[in-house]
Amino acid sequence: MASEQPTEGVSVWETLRPDFPVQSLQSDLRTEVLVIGAGVSGALVAQALSAQGRDVAVIDKNAPGDGSTAASTCLLLFEIDNPLTVLVDKIGKEKAARVWQRSFRAMQNLTEKVRALDIDCDYALRDALLLPGKILGPAGLRRECEARAALGLESRIVEREELLREFGIDRPCAILSGNSAEAHPVKLALGVLRRAQAQGAKIFSPVEAASIETGEKYAIVTTSNGHRITADFVVFCCGYQLPEFLSVKRHQIVSTWAAATKPQPQNLWPSKAMIWEAADPYLYIRTTPEGRVLIGGEDEEHNDNARRIKRTPAKLERFRSKLSLLMPQLDFEVDFAWSGAFGSSSTGLPMIGNVPDMPRVCAVLGFGGNGTTYAQIAAEMIANALGGKAEPDIDLFAFGEND
Numbered sequence: 001m002a003s004e005q006p007t008e009g010v011s012v013w014e015t016l017r018p019d020f021p022v023q024s025l026q027s028d029l030r031t032e033v034l035v036i037g038a039g040v041s042g043a044l045v046a047q048a049l050s051a052q053g054r055d056v057a058v059i060d061k062n063a064p065g066d067g068s069t070a071a072s073t074c075l076l077l078f079e080i081d082n083p084l085t086v087l088v089d090k091i092g093k094e095k096a097a098r099v100w101q102r103s104f105r106a107m108q109n110l111t112e113k114v115r116a117l118d119i120d121c122d123y124a125l126r127d128a129l130l131l132p133g134k135i136l137g138p139a140g141l142r143r144e145c146e147a148r149a150a151l152g153l154e155s156r157i158v159e160r161e162e163l164l165r166e167f168g169i170d171r172p173c174a175i176l177s178g179n180s181a182e183a184h185p186v187k188l189a190l191g192v193l194r195r196a197q198a199q200g201a202k203i204f205s206p207v208e209a210a211s212i213e214t215g216e217k218y219a220i221v222t223t224s225n226g227h228r229i230t231a232d233f234v235v236f237c238c239g240y241q242l243p244e245f246l247s248v249k250r251h252q253i254v255s256t257w258a259a260a261t262k263p264q265p266q267n268l269w270p271s272k273a274m275i276w277e278a279a280d281p282y283l284y285i286r287t288t289p290e291g292r293v294l295i296g297g298e299d300e301e302h303n304d305n306a307r308r309i310k311r312t313p314a315k316l317e318r319f320r321s322k323l324s325l326l327m328p329q330l331d332f333e334v335d336f337a338w339s340g341a342f343g344s345s346s347t348g349l350p351m352i353g354n355v356p357d358m359p360r361v362c363a364v365l366g367f368g369g370n371g372t373t374y375a376q377i378a379a380e381m382i383a384n385a386l387g388g389k390a391e392p393d394i395d396l397f398a399f400g401e402n403d
């Protein structure tokens with residue numbers, strides 16, 4: 001049965017959103033590291049750098065956790081949007097292998113970090129089920145599984161009978177992978193930010209970075225209120241909202257939609273594995289602790305909020321018809337429907353690293369549907385770079401590689 005009035009434009013996380021204590025910026029500031037943006041990327045970067053004992057300040061023009069992070073359905077996968085066998089054609093075998101291995105390790109590290117820091121964010125380890133679609137059909141999925149196995153990445157083929165029995169899904173086969181998780185995205189970002197704060201990081205909001213001057217020894221960010229923040233290093237973690245002064249070629253913005261059904265714990269599949277398709281645009285599904293089904297996808301390449309809002313009813317209809325074909329046992333009575341945007345690049349990979357021609361400035365940009373996994377990779381890479389540790393994968397996500 002269809003819901004008459006889902007809460008449009010409000011994500012399912014809004015009802016359970018924790019408060020976060022911030023400071024207002026009243027004067028100029030000197031800091032070792034300035035992180036611009038307090039979404040999940042800024043939070044993970046700030047935590048990793050403050051854990052090294054660095055003096056870290058974070059600014060955000062909005063409340064922390066209010067950007068794309070608040071819209072995320074928070075499927076935390078090592079499986080990036082570009083299947084391994086597809087990425088090989090885009091960037092070559094050796095690099096594609098390193099990207100997949102790095103995202104696998106990043107998920108292990110994120111899980112370990114959430115546990116070690118005791119972040120209360122409904123983090124639950126889940127399997128992920130990848131169904132055949134237009135990008136990889138059944139034969140393609142089998143090749144993909146073999147390619148992953150050759151790299152030692154945990155995945156196995158599930159045949160039709162098991163799919164029907166365990167998920168109620170009638171498809172020839174699918175790939176089932178471990179090392180994945182789901183979480184509440186805002187609790188995750190704010191929980192990590194709180195740990196950074198406990199390690200000494202200062203979080204200022206609302207503070208907007210309006211311009212930047214860079215030099216050999218430090219960079220100076222001027223805020224829209226005219227305060228000057230001088231930092232040894234500046235890290236832009238602005239999500240898809242690229243400031244004008246960061247020129248990135250071919251960076252696209254993608255609009256995407258999501259919905260949450262009413263709680264229906266009695267209808268859920270036993271493993272509560274997260275489900276997605278090897279298609280473009282793809283549909284993805286996960287459950288929540290209250291027994292809701294989250295469904296998302298239907299991406300379009302634009303960043304027009306009015307168009308997003310206008311298209312929500314049509315997108316809900318698409319979700320309804322796709323879900324009823326895929327898992328007819330589920331109800332599609334929707335409580336929440338929302339949309340948002342994220343950055344994307346020609347390879348689907350993020351840009352992490354030094355910004356060309358801007359000494360002392362690095363950025364974490366262009367994250368597609370795997371933003372949280374890439375945010376963890378970014379935090380590791382930036383912490384390694386500033387800590388003087390070797391970072392073997394710096395070339396994979398360097399500016400100019402994936403823009």
Ligand SMILES: Cc1cc2nc3c(=O)[nH]c(=O)nc-3n(C[C@H](O)[C@H](O)[C@H](O)COP(=O)(O)OP(=O)(O)OC[C@H]3O[C@@H](n4cnc5c(N)ncnc54)[C@H](O)[C@@H]3O)c2cc1C
Nearest residue numbers: 037039040041061067068069073074075209239340371372
């Ligand atoms: C509907 C939807 C579903 C998604 N589902 C998933 C998913 O299942 N799994 C997944 O991994 N990813 C998913 N994503 C992507 C994920 O949400 C993003 O990649 C991730 O949250 C980006 O985090 P971020 O911190 O980089 O950016 P954001 O969360 O957007 O944070 C950037 C912050 O920078 C601030 N800012 C920007 N410019 C300035 C400035 N000049 N000065 C000061 N502050 C500034 C903004 O106010 C904002 O708070 C989804 C996205 C959407 C929209």
